[in-house]
Amino acid sequence: MRKKILELLRASGNVPLSGEEISHQLEVSRTAIWKHIQTLKNEGYEIDSVPKKGYILKEAPNRLFPQEILSHLQTKWLGRSICYEDSVASTNNVAKLLANQGCENGLLVVAEEQSGGKGRLSRGWVSPHAKGIWFSVVLKPPFLPQEASKCTLLAAVAVVKAINKLAGVEAAIKWPNDILLMGRKLVGILTEMNAEFGHINYVVIGTGINTNTTVDDFPDEVKPLAVCVAEAAKEPFTRVQLLCDILQNMEDLYEQAVSEGFAPVLAEWRKYSCTLGQEVKVIAPDMTYFGQAVDIDDEGLLMVRKEDGTMEKVVAGDVSIRPAAAKNGAYA
Amino acid sequence: MRKKILELLRASGNVPLSGEEISHQLEVSRTAIWKHIQTLKNEGYEIDSVPKKGYILKEAPNRLFPQEILSHLQTKWLGRSICYEDSVASTNNVAKLLANQGCENGLLVVAEEQSGGKGRLSRGWVSPHAKGIWFSVVLKPPFLPQEASKCTLLAAVAVVKAINKLAGVEAAIKWPNDILLMGRKLVGILTEMNAEFGHINYVVIGTGINTNTTVDDFPDEVKPLAVCVAEAAKEPFTRVQLLCDILQNMEDLYEQAVSEGFAPVLAEWRKYSCTLGQEVKVIAPDMTYFGQAVDIDDEGLLMVRKEDGTMEKVVAGDVSIRPAAAKNGAYA
Numbered sequence: 001m002r003k004k005i006l007e008l009l010r011a012s013g014n015v016p017l018s019g020e021e022i023s024h025q026l027e028v029s030r031t032a033i034w035k036h037i038q039t040l041k042n043e044g045y046e047i048d049s050v051p052k053k054g055y056i057l058k059e060a061p062n063r064l065f066p067q068e069i070l071s072h073l074q075t076k077w078l079g080r081s082i083c084y085e086d087s088v089a090s091t092n093n094v095a096k097l098l099a100n101q102g103c104e105n106g107l108l109v110v111a112e113e114q115s116g117g118k119g120r121l122s123r124g125w126v127s128p129h130a131k132g133i134w135f136s137v138v139l140k141p142p143f144l145p146q147e148a149s150k151c152t153l154l155a156a157v158a159v160v161k162a163i164n165k166l167a168g169v170e171a172a173i174k175w176p177n178d179i180l181l182m183g184r185k186l187v188g189i190l191t192e193m194n195a196e197f198g199h200i201n202y203v204v205i206g207t208g209i210n211t212n213t214t215v216d217d218f219p220d221e222v223k224p225l226a227v228c229v230a231e232a233a234k235e236p237f238t239r240v241q242l243l244c245d246i247l248q249n250m251e252d253l254y255e256q257a258v259s260e261g262f263a264p265v266l267a268e269w270r271k272y273s274c275t276l277g278q279e280v281k282v283i284a285p286d287m288t289y290f291g292q293a294v295d296i297d298d299e300g301l302l303m304v305r306k307e308d309g310t311m312e313k314v315v316a317g318d319v320s321i322r323p324a325a326a327k328n329g330a331y332a
Numbered sequence: 333m334r335k336k337i338l339e340l341l342r343a344s345g346n347v348p349l350s351g352e353e354i355s356h357q358l359e360v361s362r363t364a365i366w367k368h369i370q371t372l373k374n375e376g377y378e379i380d381s382v383p384k385k386g387y388i389l390k391e392a393p394n395r396l397f398p399q400e401i402l403s404h405l406q407t408k409w410l411g412r413s414i415c416y417e418d419s420v421a422s423t424n425n426v427a428k429l430l431a432n433q434g435c436e437n438g439l440l441v442v443a444e445e446q447s448g449g450k451g452r453l454s455r456g457w458v459s460p461h462a463k464g465i466w467f468s469v470v471l472k473p474p475f476l477p478q479e480a481s482k483c484t485l486l487a488a489v490a491v492v493k494a495i496n497k498l499a500g501v502e503a504a505i506k507w508p509n510d511i512l513l514m515g516r517k518l519v520g521i522l523t524e525m526n527a528e529f530g531h532i533n534y535v536v537i538g539t540g541i542n543t544n545t546t547v548d549d550f551p552d553e554v555k556p557l558a559v560c561v562a563e564a565a566k567e568p569f570t571r572v573q574l575l576c577d578i579l580q581n582m583e584d585l586y587e588q589a590v591s592e593g594f595a596p597v598l599a600e601w602r603k604y605s606c607t608l609g610q611e612v613k614v615i616a617p618d619m620t621y622f623g624q625a626v627d628i629d630d631e632g633l634l635m636v637r638k639e640d641g642t643m644e645k646v647v648a649g650d651v652s653i654r655p656a657a658a659k660n661g662a663y664a
Contacts, residue, residue, distance in 0.1 A: 120528060120529065120531075142617070144647055144648065145477070145478075145480070145481065145525065146477075146478045146481075146631075146647075148477070148527075149477065149478075149529050149530070152529045176529055176530070177529065190528060191528055191529055192526065192527070192528050192533075193477065193525070193526070193527050193528070194524065194525070194526055195480075195524070195525050195527070196452060196522060196523055196524050196525070197452065197481050197484045197508055197509065197523055197648075198481070198508070198647055198648030198649070199452075199648055201524075285474065299478075315476050315478075315530055316476065316529075316530030316531055317530070
């Protein structure tokens, strides 16, 4: 109901809309409308009451409320069911819990803050209140377990495309799925899979985007390595719009991957990569070596030409771009 | 303490062991020893009290108690931590819960009965009380997520080897991981993986072995398809001994795979397979076809030569051996 009231107010723009008119259109009592308006105000919506004329929606709160997301979202199925929390330990954990309980394909879990945000390899992710977009989606893809890692590349492409277009910045993907801006970390993606032999039960893609974090949000050792979109944005943007654009990209890329395979995703990934062509240091589980990042293979693995000329495929481990050799300021 | 008392009684064999002697060796009071003996009797241990001489262990109960398992187990790390329950919904679910909480590599979850035993592709698994071995192990292997499916082949080899040796039967593996005896289903294995990009968090291998089920345990449609070890066993065996032999095989094969790769596992799998060489029907997600199962590839995928001569790799779906063409009575 509140979603419908907001839709009517938005459609009415700066022209006041009377309680009577809303009540008539939605077929509920004026008292009920009044109560909903009070609730919306409590949630942070700035709604002017013009005496004898009606209501005007001045401003929506800076919150990722489901009604806000749904009023902007154009996807067919991704993010149309939403689990919204003000604060959670980790949106990935909530998503996995709901996936284990049999939630549908495309569920979105979003929170204003994470108290225990997770990164790859058991690292943490700083997720302060309303200063970023911390969300996870549950996918139940028809891919093989062997192909699941490519979903994480898909997510990186969806996110970087949306950010660059909406904010007018030039962020880039560091293999496999970090997104850097001015050489600093803007986005982290943690993909977790639950699979049995030959069958993916679900994939949870967790994404953390620093939209308006400040240097004080991070511990000292992270301060020089982190960046937020607002710091470099040429265009104004809202978190809701950015989230909706990302979900749209993700749905489009996912449907393309289902029907055509991952080749188009990998091609786009290459376009946005700041790793390819660079001199890199690879810390693999069994050895550390230097070389040039040449390409990714069909599986999304990074191909590195080592200093002795031999090629190595990076399947796990950390890849850092060597600052001395970095182009476009892209290193981390 | 009870484990130690049982060890002393076992070592003493048919010679009565006095409460005083036990109390002396274990450095606890005779009253404490007496209480532990009562508890063991309550658990089903048949312990004779010979007046003025002491205790004799006549028979252990038909239970998979941790103390029983640990008194037979020779492994280094697999199964040395045990979560034992009389009844659970599914040992895999318990194992996943404990794995999510950070349990160690090699944890064993075992139950006398499962009320909601699970098979592949969301099928059920009948698991009546003390009539089978229903267990799961948690592994945290250094393999890549892409290699995890081979763990399920490893488990099948470990199980079939132990059963055939201990019970003197000739069970065989139907691709990928069912174990058949006289053409009927003896063992089901459900491997579930939790992974992120390039890193396996954990693999849970759940195994259900019908040891002494009867036809009445199964619903009508399953009755003709199920079999138990006892039905064909040439050698007497206990569930505890079989479980320990399986865990030993699993540990050996796992360590071999870690140091040498999966080639030896795949070679053993081929040896025990009843699928290779057979005419099969393949129900894949997108089509159904007939052909001859020729081999498995390096990834454990089944290679089928279709009737038109082309080769197809089976990555998911159901493979049934065609009864009319089955050799060695192996079909299902």
